[in-house]
Amino acid sequence: MRIQEFDLNRLPRGEKTRRSLEIPTRPDDGDCSLPLLSVIGADAGPTLLVLAGVHGDEYEGIAAIPQVFAAVEPDQLRGALIMVPVCNPPAYRAALRSSPVDGLNLARVFPGAVDGSITQRIAHWIVDKLLRHADFMIDLHTGGIAYELPLLNGYVHDDGRLGQAALAAAKAFGAPTRWGHPLPIPPGRSLTAATDLGVPCVYTEAPGSAGIDPDVLECFRTGVTNVMKHLGMLSGDLIRRPPRHHLVGHGDLDSVIAAPAPGLFRRECGLLDAVEAGQCLGTIRDEHGAITSEIIAKSAGIVIMLRGLPRVEIGDGLVHLAHRYEP
Ligand SMILES: [Zn+2]
Numbered sequence: 001m002r003i004q005e006f007d008l009n010r011l012p013r014g015e016k017t018r019r020s021l022e023i024p025t026r027p028d029d030g031d032c033s034l035p036l037l038s039v040i041g042a043d044a045g046p047t048l049l050v051l052a053g054v055h056g057d058e059y060e061g062i063a064a065i066p067q068v069f070a071a072v073e074p075d076q077l078r079g080a081l082i083m084v085p086v087c088n089p090p091a092y093r094a095a096l097r098s099s100p101v102d103g104l105n106l107a108r109v110f111p112g113a114v115d116g117s118i119t120q121r122i123a124h125w126i127v128d129k130l131l132r133h134a135d136f137m138i139d140l141h142t143g144g145i146a147y148e149l150p151l152l153n154g155y156v157h158d159d160g161r162l163g164q165a166a167l168a169a170a171k172a173f174g175a176p177t178r179w180g181h182p183l184p185i186p187p188g189r190s191l192t193a194a195t196d197l198g199v200p201c202v203y204t205e206a207p208g209s210a211g212i213d214p215d216v217l218e219c220f221r222t223g224v225t226n227v228m229k230h231l232g233m234l235s236g237d238l239i240r241r242p243p244r245h246h247l248v249g250h251g252d253l254d255s256v257i258a259a260p261a262p263g264l265f266r267r268e269c270g271l272l273d274a275v276e277a278g279q280c281l282g283t284i285r286d287e288h289g290a291i292t293s294e295i296i297a298k299s300a301g302i303v304i305m306l307r308g309l310p311r312v313e314i315g316d317g318l319v320h321l322a323h324r325y326e327p
């Protein structure tokens with residue numbers, strides 16, 4: 001089905017369906033269809049949008065969505081569960097974070113452009129046909145092949161309606177770490193588009209690597225189901241897990257401690273370590289094994305992101321620090 005013809009608000013009650021929504025393409029783009037798994041409850045209720053595969057090399061969310069779909073039946077559901085397991089099909093097919101077609105990172109181009117390149121068009125149609133009609137959004141990310149983050153829920157940290165709804169859903173989701181981001185959220189993220197539309201949202205991160213970690217998969221599956229219960233879409237008790245860490249700070253992974261030189265990055269800190277200003281966080285070595293750069297913390301903080309893939313180019317993100325939330 002052409003995505004232009006899709007109308008979320010006209011899906012029949014009681015329907016559980018898999019669809020492929022064709023994004024309008026240009027001759028050099030190749031085919032591009034968004035897989036859509038939807039369950040429309042027999043009774044009215046909220047519309048929950050769940051995204052995964054915004055980055056093409058982040059696998060647990062892509063694997064979790066079909067499992068959630070398999071477990072939810074229309075007669076148990078109030079409202080609509082709308083899920084896109086692979087938001088960037090060209091990047092997914094190439095096992096890359098960003099699109100090999102136009103080189104763009106889908107998580108930097110929201111809300112997209114109807115006449116833009118393929119990644120911008122994907123963003124446009126996700127916003128126009130799905131996000132705009134949602135009452136809540138969950139975006140399932142991990143660190144992918146190159147980055148490691150603790151298993152966490154990110155949310156907008158704010159006293160307003162969106163922030164409070166996001167924090168409540170992050171608590172329901174139940175990842176072991178929570179990471180709140182003060183407004184404004186940097187441009188281009190699904191979180192930014194959702195916030196601009198007044199749709200509360202949470203996202204996830206996880207250690208990444210090229211595999212599917214069963215614990216992360218289980219957390220995502222339980223987390224989405226918990227949020228559905230929290231929103232009143234499903235009956236039953238939430239599976240509660242108390243958080244181990246509650247951190248705040250900007251979530252802009254474009255402005256992290258970056259590699260000043262190309263080479264082999266070797267970390268000297270671990271995820272969620274508390275580090276001091278002046279501490280060496282890692283080194284970069286050249287092909288002879290000589291240290292060319294020491295990566296020094298400019299301030300104290302908690303390690304929230306670490307480069308996992310050792311080979312780095314100038315400008316690649318190596319380490320990002322957050323701070324403990326102290327209400
Ligand atoms: Zn991601």
